[in-house]
Amino acid sequence: MKRILAMLRKEAIEISRDPYSLGIALILPLIILMLFGYALNFDLKSVQIAVWDMDNSAESREYVSSFVTSGYFTVIAEVDSYQEIYSLMDRDKADTALVIPPDFSTNLVKGLPVGVQTIVDGSFPPTAKVAINYTKAINEMFSAKRINHILNLRGMPELKEAVTAELQVWANPSLESKNFIVPGLFGVILMAFPPLLSVLAVVKEKERGSIQQVMVSPIKPYEFILGKLLPYSVIAFVEVLLILVVGILWFHIPVKGSITLFLGLSVIYVLCTVGIGLLASTVTNSQVVAMLLALVITVMPSMLFSGFVYPIFNMPQLFQYYTYLFPARFYIAISRGILLQGNGIEYLWPDILWLVSYTAAVIILAAVRFKKKVA
Amino acid sequence: MENYAISTQGLTKRFKKLTAVDGVDIRVKKGEIFGLVGPDGAGKTTTIQMLCGIMTPSAGSANVAGVDIIKAPDALGGRIGYMSEGFSLYGSLSIGENIDFFSDLYQVGKAERLERKEKLLKFSRLTKFVNRYAERLSGGMKKKLALSCTLMYSPEILFMDEPTTGVDPVSRREFWNIIHDFISEGVTVFVCTPYMDEAERCDRVALMYQGHILKCDTPQHLKSSLNNNLLAVRTNALRQTVEIFRQNSNYGQVEIFGEELHLTVENAAKEKKQVLSFLQTKGIQVYDIREIIPSLEDIFVTSINEESKDSDGLNNQRKEIGTYNYTLSINDTNTNSVEVKDLSKRFGDFIAVNNVSFKVRKGEIFGFLGPNGSGKSTTIKMLCGLHKPTSGNAYVTGYNIADRAREVKSRIGYMSQKFSLYNDLTAEENIDFYAGIYGLTGAVLKERKSWVLEMAGLTGQGNVITSDLSGGWKQRLALGCSILHQPEILFLDEPTSGVDPIARRQFWDLIYQLSDQGVTVFVTTHYMDEAEHCHRIAIIYYGNMIALGSPAQLKSEHFAGDISEVGTAQFSMEDLFISLIEAEDLKESRSYL
Numbered sequence: 001m002k003r004i005l006a007m008l009r010k011e012a013i014e015i016s017r018d019p020y021s022l023g024i025a026l027i028l029p030l031i032i033l034m035l036f037g038y039a040l041n042f043d044l045k046s047v048q049i050a051v052w053d054m055d056n057s058a059e060s061r062e063y064v065s066s067f068v069t070s071g072y073f074t075v076i077a078e079v080d081s082y083q084e085i086y087s088l089m090d091r092d093k094a095d096t097a098l099v100i101p102p103d104f105s106t107n108l109v110k111g112l113p114v115g116v117q118t119i120v121d122g123s124f125p126p127t128a129k130v131a132i133n134y135t136k137a138i139n140e141m142f143s144a145k146r147i148n149h150i151l152n153l154r155g156m157p158e159l160k161e162a163v164t165a166e167l168q169v170w171a172n173p174s175l176e177s178k179n180f181i182v183p184g185l186f187g188v189i190l191m192a193f194p195p196l197l198s199v200l201a202v203v204k205e206k207e208r209g210s211i212q213q214v215m216v217s218p219i220k221p222y223e224f225i226l227g228k229l230l231p232y233s234v235i236a237f238v239e240v241l242l243i244l245v246v247g248i249l250w251f252h253i254p255v256k257g258s259i260t261l262f263l264g265l266s267v268i269y270v271l272c273t274v275g276i277g278l279l280a281s282t283v284t285n286s287q288v289v290a291m292l293l294a295l296v297i298t299v300m301p302s303m304l305f306s307g308f309v310y311p312i313f314n315m316p317q318l319f320q321y322y323t324y325l326f327p328a329r330f331y332i333a334i335s336r337g338i339l340l341q342g343n344g345i346e347y348l349w350p351d352i353l354w355l356v357s358y359t360a361a362v363i364i365l366a367a368v369r370f371k372k373k374v375a
Numbered sequence: 376m377e378n379y380a381i382s383t384q385g386l387t388k389r390f391k392k393l394t395a396v397d398g399v400d401i402r403v404k405k406g407e408i409f410g411l412v413g414p415d416g417a418g419k420t421t422t423i424q425m426l427c428g429i430m431t432p433s434a435g436s437a438n439v440a441g442v443d444i445i446k447a448p449d450a451l452g453g454r455i456g457y458m459s460e461g462f463s464l465y466g467s468l469s470i471g472e473n474i475d476f477f478s479d480l481y482q483v484g485k486a487e488r489l490e491r492k493e494k495l496l497k498f499s500r501l502t503k504f505v506n507r508y509a510e511r512l513s514g515g516m517k518k519k520l521a522l523s524c525t526l527m528y529s530p531e532i533l534f535m536d537e538p539t540t541g542v543d544p545v546s547r548r549e550f551w552n553i554i555h556d557f558i559s560e561g562v563t564v565f566v567c568t569p570y571m572d573e574a575e576r577c578d579r580v581a582l583m584y585q586g587h588i589l590k591c592d593t594p595q596h597l598k599s600s601l602n603n604n605l606l607a608v609r610t611n612a613l614r615q616t617v618e619i620f621r622q623n624s625n626y627g628q629v630e631i632f633g634e635e636l637h638l639t640v641e642n643a644a645k646e647k648k649q650v651l652s653f654l655q656t657k658g659i660q661v662y663d664i665r666e667i668i669p670s671l672e673d674i675f676v677t678s679i680n681e682e683s684k685d686s687d688g689l690n691n692q693r694k695e696i697g698t699y700n701y702t703l704s705i706n707d708t709n710t711n712s713v714e715v716k717d718l719s720k721r722f723g724d725f726i727a728v729n730n731v732s733f734k735v736r737k738g739e740i741f742g743f744l745g746p747n748g749s750g751k752s753t754t755i756k757m758l759c760g761l762h763k764p765t766s767g768n769a770y771v772t773g774y775n776i777a778d779r780a781r782e783v784k785s786r787i788g789y790m791s792q793k794f795s796l797y798n799d800l801t802a803e804e805n806i807d808f809y810a811g812i813y814g815l816t817g818a819v820l821k822e823r824k825s826w827v828l829e830m831a832g833l834t835g836q837g838n839v840i841t842s843d844l845s846g847g848w849k850q851r852l853a854l855g856c857s858i859l860h861q862p863e864i865l866f867l868d869e870p871t872s873g874v875d876p877i878a879r880r881q882f883w884d885l886i887y888q889l890s891d892q893g894v895t896v897f898v899t900t901h902y903m904d905e906a907e908h909c910h911r912i913a914i915i916y917y918g919n920m921i922a923l924g925s926p927a928q929l930k931s932e933h934f935a936g937d938i939s940e941v942g943t944a945q946f947s948m949e950d951l952f953i954s955l956i957e958a959e960d961l962k963e964s965r966s967y968l
Contacts, residue, residue: 006479010465010472017467017508209463213524215429217480218452372449375390375430 003219007227011201015231025197025235026242029189033243036185037251040309042177047131050077050085050094057105063116064098066142072134089121096120096131111150170341182253183339184308186243187332190266191273191302194236196294198277201228203290206281215372222367229274229363236270256342262335265352269331272359273298275366276327282369302328330355380405380532380563381426385435388421395421397586398435403579408554408564410577412675414875415846418586419567420460423536426565427457440531453481456530460537462517466510470501470520473509474527481528488527495523498553513747515546522553532563539573540872543746543901544949545956551576569872571671572904572949582675584875589678597674603627604643606650607667609635611660614891619657628676630880631887632907633740633926637667639677672904676876711770712737712864712895713758718767720753727753729918730767735897735911737863738890742909743899744952750918751899755866758897760784772863788862792869794853796841802828802852803837806859813860827855830885847878854885864895871905883908903948914955921959926951 015022049067053060067073076094079085088094099117107114118135122128148158205211214224240263247253255262280293304310305319306328312320323329330351337343337351345352381403388396396418403409411419424430426439428448436443442450464473474495478488496502499519504512509520518538525533533554539547554564566577574580574594581591590597610616617636620629627639640646643666654661713735720728728750735741745751756762758771760780768775774782796805806827810820828834831851833844841849850871858865867886871879886896886908898909906912907926914922922929930951 002482003480006476009479010468010476013472014465014467208466209459209461210465212424212427212429212459213457213463213477214480216427216452216455216457217477218482219480373429373431374424 003223004227004230007219007224008231011227011231015235021197022235025193026239029193029239029243030246032189032192033182033185033246034250036188037178037182037247040177040181040185042126047073047095047127047134048076048093049073050079050088050097051075052079052081052085052097052099054080054102055100055104059105059108060100063100063104063142066145067098067135067138070134070138073138085119089119092121094121095127096135108146178251179253179340180336181309182247182251183335184306184332186240186247186266186335187269187306187328188299188302188308189243190236190240190270190331191276191326191328192299193239194232194270194273195277195280195298196291197235198228198232198274199281199290199294200277200287201232202278202281203284203287206285207287212374215374219372221370221372225278225363225367225370228278229271229366232274232277233267233270236274237267240266240270253339255339257338257344261344262338265331265334265338265355268355268359269327272327272355272362275359275362279362279366279369282366282371301326305329306332308332324354327355327358330358378404379438380407381409381437381439381565383426383435383437386422386425386432386437387434388418388425388430389433394586396425396432399583399586399588401581401588401591403563403565405563406561408576408578409566410574410580411565411567411583412569412571412574412580412671413567413583414569414878416585417583417875419569419583420536422583423457423534423565423567427451427455427534429457453528454531456525456528456533458518458521458525458533458535458538460540462509462521464509464517464521464524467508469506469508470496470512471505473520474524477524478527483528491527495526495553495557498557499523499549513546515542515550515747518542518546518550519553522550526553526557529559530562532565533558535564535566537568538566540569541747541869541901544903544952545746547573548953570902570904571675571876572947574671580671582678584679590674594671597671598669601669601674601677603639603641603669603677605667605669605673606638606640606643606647607632607635607663607665608638608650608654608661609663610654611662614887616654616659619654619659623653628680631883633909635663635927637673639673670904672876676880679875679877710737711735712739712772713741713897714768714770715754715758716768718754718757718769719765720750720757720762721765726918728757728764728915731915731918731920732767733913733920733923735895737895738893740886740890740896740898740908740910742906742912743897743915744901744903744906744912745915746956747901749915751915752868754915755868755897755899758783759787759789759866785860786863788857788860788865790853790857790865790867790870792872794849796849796853796856798842799840801838801840802831802833802844802848805841805852805856806837809856810859815859823859827852827859831855845878846874847881850874850878850882851885854882858889858894862894864897865889866897867899869900869902869905870898872902903952906948906952914952916956916959922955 051064053064064075068075073096077084077088079088079097085094085097085099089097097119099119101115101117104114104116116139120128120131120135144159151158202211205214244262248255276298277294280297281290284290284293302308305312305323305326307323308328312323312329315323333351334348334355337348379402381401383399383401386396386399387394399418399422401409411422413419421430425432426437426444428439428442428444428451432445436445438444439451440454442448442454444451465476468476471492474492478492483491493502496505499522501516501519501523504516509517512520522538539550542550558564566573568574577594579591579593580597582589590600592600608616613631613634613636617629617631620626620636620638629636629638638650640650647664647666651661651664711734713733715734716732718728718731719726731754743751743755753762757764757776758769760771760776760783764777768777770776771783772786774786776783797808800808803824806824807820810816810823815823824837825834828837831848831854833839833848833852841852844852854870871882874882890896890910898905900906909926911923911925912929913920924932926948930948933951933954
């Protein structure tokens with residue numbers, strides 16, 4: 001126990017005398033939070049459309065304006081050939097193009113069905129899907145308006161929708177993707193920096209040779225591992241507080257559930273991520289390898305296989321099992337569950353159980369693998 | 376078994392390709408100071424790490440402090456002390472904090488801790504620096520601190536791996552004084568070192584080479600075991616004399632040491648006259664010939680030669696190494712290549728170099744000695760055009776360094792103690808890289824490359840990865856890379872640290888060849904046996920030059936009254952160095968730290 005204290009004291013002094021690394025450890029996560037919080041945005045604000053109006057009538061102009069007034073579309077060009085449409089799409093100027101046939105108004109007045117060719121750039125499917133849905137909705141509204149107009153002319157009552165969907169969105173009523181991204185980002189950021197710090201903290205000693213002095217002393221492997229685990233977990237927890245405060249005050253993410261529960265589980269998560277760094281340090285003796293290793297086993301999978309952006313239930317079954325290798329998966333589920341959905345232990349316990357067992361396994365494995373040997 | 380602090384049987388460590396330690400049997404008695412001596416790569420560090428229980432042997436067994444290191448390495452914890460190679464403390468912790476950390480690890484009691492800490496700090500003269508960060512200490516202070524950390528608890532055995540590498544002679548002597556004064560009766564000391572003068576301090580010495588123990592005995596016994604004697608000869612044409620001896624198969628090993636050569640003979644008393652007349656028939660004028668006591672290094676070289684007589688490798692090494700002839704001729708060896716007058720350098724209030732003046736002839740090998748931080752490297756940096764002098768003048772190859780630094784830089788070569796080679800490149804790629812820096816291309820590059828490879832003894836092996844080369848090859852390759860552009864002046868920074876004695880002798884042969892062609896060679900070093908190779912040396916202390924002259928001249932001047940032939944020979948360069956610095960301290964009434 002006294003030896004753990006000796007380790008803690010030494011680590012604390014070393015960390016405090018290296019303000020540069022400490023600064024990086026605390027400021028870089030905030031920068032990443034800012035960058036990703038803004039850059040990873042799936043909200044489609046405005047679809048750029050090109051219009052080829054062959055009819056050029058009052059009706060066709062009314063049709064186009066119904067797109068503009070919806071607020072989701074901006075007409076960026078009026079064109080008169082397919083060439084122009086393709087060229088605009090190739091240059092990513094237009095997402096969608098409307099080709100209005102020359103008999104648009106004549107058929108419309110006659111009450112005949114009219115087809116408007118709608119070309120959608122499908123190179124980025126999520127945007128394309130949204131654009132298609134918007135287009136369909138606007139077409140339906142325009143049709144209903146035309147039908148009611150004709151019914152009006154004939155002195156008949158307007159048609160009413162038989163069923164209306166009374167929408168109520170849970171968890172993220174404004175449907176803003178930042179509310180989904182930022183709590184997930186917590187899991188990624190805490191997987192990126194703390195393991196890097198802890199793996200370097202050990203490998204640096206290996207490269208410098210000071211670890212040999214410690215190895216010949218009566219210290220026990222678990223004492224050494226705890227001596228490294230605790231101080232870096234404290235730093236990582238300060239990181240948790242920082243990004244949480246920025247998330248709430250700057251990104252206005254909702255906090256529906258218990259903040260105490262969130263912080264408590266965050267402590268377990270940082271013990272886990274710092275522990276992963278220590279486990280990685282038992283594999284290598286070089287700082288460069290350690291950094292690459294940390295990158296490959298932590299940052300990349302926690303972005304791809306944690307449900308941070310790509311939903312796990314969409315993955316092939318095999319990959320769904322694979323995601324269990326990466327604890328970011330459990331923490332991101334917990335983070336969104338508590339902050340966004342206001343869930344408590346009663347719903348989150350499977351993820352909590354996974355996270356706790358994972359953390360315990362990592363730390364025990366690191367202590368067992370840490371040998372007081374140079375070779 | 377009980378009488379031995381350490382005993383090993385067939386201790387072996389194999390790495391993938393290489394057997395680093397091969398069946399080592401050592402027995403170290405309790406209370407003994409035991410030295411394991413050998414060049415880099417001999418297997419010293421591997422041995423010491425196995426004995427400390429931090430490396431698992433591949434075969435064999437070892438018993439350390441009554442503990443079987445294979446079955447119960449953890450039982451060693453707290454019973455041994457280990458000072459690993461290099462600086463292995465925490466640089467951002469102060470002296471006091473480092474000591475406290477290790478005391479905590481070993482759970483030294485409070486009262487005992489206070490007492491020991493105070494005493495150790497006093498002994499190592501570190502008390503006033505107790506709050507200074509370890510990374511800001513000089514090399515000597517760092518080593519004394521590491522020793523103090525180890526001595527805070529009372530180990531039964533103290534293991535030290537190259538404890539005084541990079542430490543000046545004064546600090547080294549202090550370091551050993553702490554050990555002698557501080558360790559209690561019965562504590563065993565096990566020390567690894569590449570330096571023979573350090574080995575002289577041990578009760579018993581084991582010579583290690585390529586994983587084997589060649590010999591193990593007291594230094595006195597080892598020396599008297601040498602069947603041959605040594606003659607020191609000074610003549611009017613030293614290199615010519617060496618060639619004469621080497622061409623004549625009646626004579627054994629011959630090496631140049633500065634102004635004299637050392638010749639191995641069977642019986643010095645008998646052969647002295649014979650050698651004298653032999654040289655006279657060859658037209659050589661002999662100034663001085665006398666018998667000298669062989670050093671441990673002589674023993675080492677002889678042992679290695681005996682060991683490898685059957686295998687053809689080492690004995691043939693000398694023949695493989697080519698000569699190095701400049702295509703550029705440096706005329707006029709009577710002029711000075713460096714002239715320094717009243718040169719000073721200040722950093723703020725701190726005077727790093729104070730009014731230093733000296734002249735160096737073309738072709739001279741000039742040694743630059745001084746404790747850590749005495750102003751050696753500042754002076755060298757000024758001569759290389761890297762620092763501007765605060766006052767005074769220096770002319771290098773005729774150019775004033777203050778305003779013609781560019782011209783100076785193209786005429787000098789520099790080889791650092793780290794050898795500055797890229798370990799993951801092949802020998803040839805390293806040469807190509809340095810040739811590129813100096814703008815050598817085409818036929819010139821091709822010619823110089825084969826020239827360097829031949830000189831390094833690497834002809835036909837240009838595609839060997841540098842990290843696979845042993846110390847001696849690396850050193851010669853580094854030398855070759857630093858003289859690709861045929862500089863007129865060559866700066867060598869501790870050029871032979873960690874290289875085995877045979878390679879070291881070959882290296883000096885090359886240096887003498889260069890010097891014969893008019894290349895001026897500057898050597899900075901802490902190692903006094905290196906200083907013995909120089910024509911003249913300057914000792915710098917606190918920015919002042921306190922001595923200038925040839926090694927023999929300085930010795931006889933300083934140890935006046937003891938000018939008999941054998942008398943001066945008894946004093947080593949180290950004695951001279953320490954005595955000069957102590958005299959200086961007395962004059963200035965201060966003490967060196």
